[in-house]
Amino acid sequence: MKFLEYQVKERFRAAGIPVPDGRLARNPDEAALAAGALGSVVVKAQVPTGGRGKAGGIKLAGTPLDAKRAAAEILGMTIKGYPVREVWCETSQEILRELYLGLTLDRDARKPVLILSARGGMDIEEVAQTHPETIAKLHPDPWRGPLAFEVRDLIFRAGLGPLQAQLTPLVSKLYALGRTYDALTIEINPLALTRDGGLVAADGKLEIDENAMFRHKDLHGADESDEDPMEAEAKRRKLTYVRLDGAIGVIGNGAGLVMNTLDLVEREGGHAADFLDIGGGAKAEVVHSALELLAGDPRVKGILINIFGGITRGDEVAHGIIDATRDLDLKLPLVVRMTGTREEEGRRLLKEAGIPPEASASAAARKIVELAATGTGRPAAAS
Amino acid sequence: MSILLSSQSKVLVQGLTGREGTFHAEQMKAYGTNLVAGVSPGKGGTTHLGVPIFDTVAQAKGETGAEVSGIFVPAPFAADAIMEAAAAGIGLIVCITEGIPLYDMVRARAFVEDAGVKLIGPNCPGLVTAGQAKVGIIPNHINHEGSVGIVSRSGTLTYEVIQGLSQAGLGQTTSVGIGGDPILGMSFSEVLRLFKADAATRVVVMIGEIGGSDEEAAAESVIGRDYGKPVIGFISGRTAPPGKRMGHAGAIISGNTGTASSKVQALTRAGAEICDTIEEVVAAAGAAVDQPSSAAHR
Numbered sequence: 001m002k003f004l005e006y007q008v009k010e011r012f013r014a015a016g017i018p019v020p021d022g023r024l025a026r027n028p029d030e031a032a033l034a035a036g037a038l039g040s041v042v043v044k045a046q047v048p049t050g051g052r053g054k055a056g057g058i059k060l061a062g063t064p065l066d067a068k069r070a071a072a073e074i075l076g077m078t079i080k081g082y083p084v085r086e087v088w089c090e091t092s093q094e095i096l097r098e099l100y101l102g103l104t105l106d107r108d109a110r111k112p113v114l115i116l117s118a119r120g121g122m123d124i125e126e127v128a129q130t131h132p133e134t135i136a137k138l139h140p141d142p143w144r145g146p147l148a149f150e151v152r153d154l155i156f157r158a159g160l161g162p163l164q165a166q167l168t169p170l171v172s173k174l175y176a177l178g179r180t181y182d183a184l185t186i187e188i189n190p191l192a193l194t195r196d197g198g199l200v201a202a203d204g205k206l207e208i209d210e211n212a213m214f215r216h217k218d219l220h221g222a223d224e225s226d227e228d229p230m231e232a233e234a235k236r237r238k239l240t241y242v243r244l245d246g247a248i249g250v251i252g253n254g255a256g257l258v259m260n261t262l263d264l265v266e267r268e269g270g271h272a273a274d275f276l277d278i279g280g281g282a283k284a285e286v287v288h289s290a291l292e293l294l295a296g297d298p299r300v301k302g303i304l305i306n307i308f309g310g311i312t313r314g315d316e317v318a319h320g321i322i323d324a325t326r327d328l329d330l331k332l333p334l335v336v337r338m339t340g341t342r343e344e345e346g347r348r349l350l351k352e353a354g355i356p357p358e359a360s361a362s363a364a365a366r367k368i369v370e371l372a373a374t375g376t377g378r379p380a381a382a383s
Numbered sequence: 384m385s386i387l388l389s390s391q392s393k394v395l396v397q398g399l400t401g402r403e404g405t406f407h408a409e410q411m412k413a414y415g416t417n418l419v420a421g422v423s424p425g426k427g428g429t430t431h432l433g434v435p436i437f438d439t440v441a442q443a444k445g446e447t448g449a450e451v452s453g454i455f456v457p458a459p460f461a462a463d464a465i466m467e468a469a470a471a472g473i474g475l476i477v478c479i480t481e482g483i484p485l486y487d488m489v490r491a492r493a494f495v496e497d498a499g500v501k502l503i504g505p506n507c508p509g510l511v512t513a514g515q516a517k518v519g520i521i522p523n524h525i526n527h528e529g530s531v532g533i534v535s536r537s538g539t540l541t542y543e544v545i546q547g548l549s550q551a552g553l554g555q556t557t558s559v560g561i562g563g564d565p566i567l568g569m570s571f572s573e574v575l576r577l578f579k580a581d582a583a584t585r586v587v588v589m590i591g592e593i594g595g596s597d598e599e600a601a602a603e604s605v606i607g608r609d610y611g612k613p614v615i616g617f618i619s620g621r622t623a624p625p626g627k628r629m630g631h632a633g634a635i636i637s638g639n640t641g642t643a644s645s646k647v648q649a650l651t652r653a654g655a656e657i658c659d660t661i662e663e664v665v666a667a668a669g670a671a672v673d674q675p676s677s678a679a680h681r
Contacts, residue, residue: 050631102631105485107565107595110492124631142489182486189631212484214459255563256537256592259620264660266622275623280481280520280538281403308539309522340522340542341410361543362662 001208001221002048006088008186008204015177017170017188018200022090031071032064034089041089043070047082048222050205053122055079060092081228093202094195099160100124101171102187103178111139112178114146114171116158120190134159146175166199181219182212230274230297237289239276246271248372249294249303249332251287253278253312261306264362270369273300282312287320288327295328302333302372306361307340314338314346322353333371337364385557386532386577386584387475387501388451390515395420395449395473397440397456397464400431404455407479407520408432411453414523416516419447440464440471453509453518454478461505462487469498476568477518478504488566495568502568508538508560511545521545521558529554531668532578534571535590536563536597540619540661544590547665553672556584563592571601579610586613586671588664589655593620596640599649607653613671614655617664618646 003011009019023034024046035041045057052058057079061067067089077084100120106113117135119127128135136158140146146154151171155164170191178186185207192202208216234241240255248265250272252258262272274294278286287305294300307317321336337358338346347357358364394411398404399421409432412418420434420443427438437443440452452468454461454477461480468476469491476495483491483505495502503510509519514528520538525546531553535541541560548555559574561567571589578584591598598618606614621643647657656671658664 100631105489105565108597108600110489110566112486112489128631142486142493179486182484184485187631209485211458211482212486215484252539254537254539256535256541256590256619257539257543259592259623260537260540260543260661263619263622267660272622308542339546340525340539360662362660 001210001213001219003206003221004046004048004086005044005203006046006086007221008206009201011177011181011206012188012201012204015173017173017177018198019204020090020093020200020202022088025071025087025089026085027075028068028072031061031087031089032068035061035064035067038089038091040092041067042092043067043074044088044090045074045077045079045084046086046088047079047084049080049082052079057084061089093192093200095190095192095202096195097193098190098202099193099199100187100189101174101191102185102189103175103183104185106139109139112142114138114140114154114175116154116160116171118159124189140175145179146172148172163193163199170199181206182209182215183207184209230293233296234276234293237293239286239290239293240279241293242275244272244274246273247299247301248368249273249276249297249300250306251276251278251290251294251303252306253280253282253308257306257308261304261361261365264365265304265369268366268369270365270372273297278312280312282317282320284316284320284323287317288324291321291324291330292328295330295332300332302335302368304364304368305334305336305338306364307336307338309338309340309343309346312341314340314342314344315349318346318349321355322349325353325355333368335364335368335371337361385512385515386574386581387557387559388510388512388516388518390415390417390512392451392516393417393419393447393449394451394453394516394518395422395440395443395447397422397452397454397468399423399434399455400426400436401455405432407455408453410520410523411517414511414517415514416518419449440467440473444471444473449473451475451518452477454480454505456480458482458484462491465491465502465505466494469495469500469502472498472500474500476500476502477507477509478502478568479507479509479519480504481506483564485564485566488564492566492568503559504562504564504568506564507562508541510557510559511555512557513555519560521560525549526558527554529556530583530585530672531555532581532584532587533558533590534574534578534587535560536571536592537590537619538563540590543661544588544617544664547661548588548668551665551669553665553668556581565595571597572605575601575605575610575614579605579612584612586615586668588615588668589617589650591616591618591646593618593623593643593646594641596645598646599640602649602653602655606650606655610654614650615664615667615671616647616650616655616657617661618643618657
């Protein structure tokens with residue numbers, strides 16, 4: 001789950017990380033009121049993605065009238081697929097220097113990692129590539145967290161010694177906040193050094209580990225469903241779905257197998273419309289739901305189901321496929337490849353239902369690409 | 384010979400009385416695994432699938448001498464189950480559970496390291512020593528004894544490879560699914576080293592996927608250094624679009640590693656033979672089993 005900037009800043013403030021004063025506005029008049037109270041403000045689009053500034057979603061406003069105009073321009077913009085419904089108006093800062101402070105998981109080290117750089121801002125990723133020596137990292141012990149001397153060492157390695165007294169508590173607070181929220185990523189970028197010598201979180205990002213959501217049921221983050229209605233529907237159905245650009249609907253179990261199925265479809269000259277992983281131990285209802293989802297996508301001209309059962313049982317999958325094709329009156333070409341646990345029963349059920357399974361994943365990919373190109377794909381109008 | 388697991392290994396299952404635990408432990412027994420105990424807190428003293436159930440791993444180990452644990456407990460409790468097994472001195476812990484919070488795993492992983500025991504997974508299919516024993520969920524009937532070692536990050540794709548090899552008459556020594564989570568126990572490098580030392584394994588098949596840089600690390604630190612056995616590699620996800628992400632921290636950490644081409648390049652440079660499809664993997668493994676010495680020095 002991702003959070004919008006203002007939601008992140010609320011949490012920063014509560015954790016004692018300094019943030020500029022700000023107010024949320026849902027229309028231009030509210031933005032004008034905010035500027036009236038705060039003075040010169042920055043009006044910022046609230047969307048769960050980066051690159052807002054480059055898209056024109058961040059504007060300076062010196063007066064309430066300017067703020068009203070800026071908000072009118074920004075509200076209603078669509079940035080990387082996300083319509084802007086709210087703007088955050090905050091006191092503009094006189095920034096002397098932009099730093100970067102972040103916490104994420106380092107999968108290679110198998111540990112959390114704190115990252116600090118004196119060269120923060122929009123180009124931090126490029127800086128990491130071209131001047132890796134300016135990026136300091138600390139892998140804290142996951143049980144005790146970063147100790148004060150380790151944090152000081154991090155700060156000195158980043159060349160930020162003169163700010164050590166201010167930065168040390170900030171790093172510890174960010175780490176604590178990240179742990180509290182099971183953050184995959186929490187970052188302050190830029191961490192602004194202002195003219196008055198203070199450090200303030202000028203922007204922030206927070207993304208929570210989906211696996212840990214059972215510990216955070218009270219949280220409501222950004223609505224990421226705006227981007228794509230299919231992905232939103234898949235999320236409601238609790239399916240792991242990523243929209244792709246092709247016309248072959250792909251369903252499989254296991255991320256590696258689904259990725260390989262996409263590769264096979266591509267190899268046969270087709271393009272997948274999605275990545276849909278029904279996961280381990282999927283029951284008939286899940287298969288039914290996955291098929292229903294893809295059948296509702298007008299781009300899909302054929303569906304390929306590739307199942308290799310471990311936890312997932314062939315008979316369960318077969319029941320799901322058979323029930324779904326009947327309930328949905330599915331007219332699209334459908335090719336099934338199934339093997340593994342209880343495959344004989346699954347294959348028998350499918351054959352009896354008139355959906356004979358293919359012998360191999362490659363053969364199945366070849367067949368669905370062929371059928372989708374020449375077969376009975378429904379006319380574009382029917383959906 | 385084989386690695387990590389044999390028909391002699393005494394195996395317990397944490398979460399044996401649950402739906403998945405029951406189903407897969409039955410399959411494990413049917414395969415010949417020496418299942419000696421189950422652990423289900425609160426059900427100690429009962430019997431399930433013909434083996435005694437204990438409340439704690441320590442009791443189970445004390446009473447039965449179990450040395451391997453397969454974990455089938457739900458995600459919110461799985462990291463604790465891993466640590467319980469490690470604290471009890473279980474030498475090899477195999478965690479099948481998927482969806483464990485990453486901070487739980489980061490801690491469990493550090494705990495396991497301190498305890499000096501081995502962890503496979505989580506979110507993995509487990510391992511099979513062909514013809515001897517299985518811990519996990521790899522389908523029984525696809526495995527056949529032979530001389531190919533398999534190590535894979537994928538679950539279901541591992542089954543594809545095992546089945547493809549078996550159908551081509553190429554049996555396996557041990558097949559290990561190390562799991563697909565960001566925070567894992569054993570790495571490609573660790574398993575590859577075990578295969579290197581195993582006389583029965585003549586060829587190793589390695590199934591990687593996009594993300595992380597475990598494949599690159601294995602290429603540099605193990606395969607490229609007098610490995611002495613042919614390594615056949617496969618990377619899935621070559622046509623997958625780059626993942627959606629937010630924030631810069633991940634990119635700062637991983638940079639350009641993690642892409643399919645980065646992995647293919649690193650493995651090729653180290654002397655592994657990289658294939659485009661599972662069928663090609665099977666053919667290459669067949670050729671390498673016939674001519675292992677020449678393939679090792681390509």
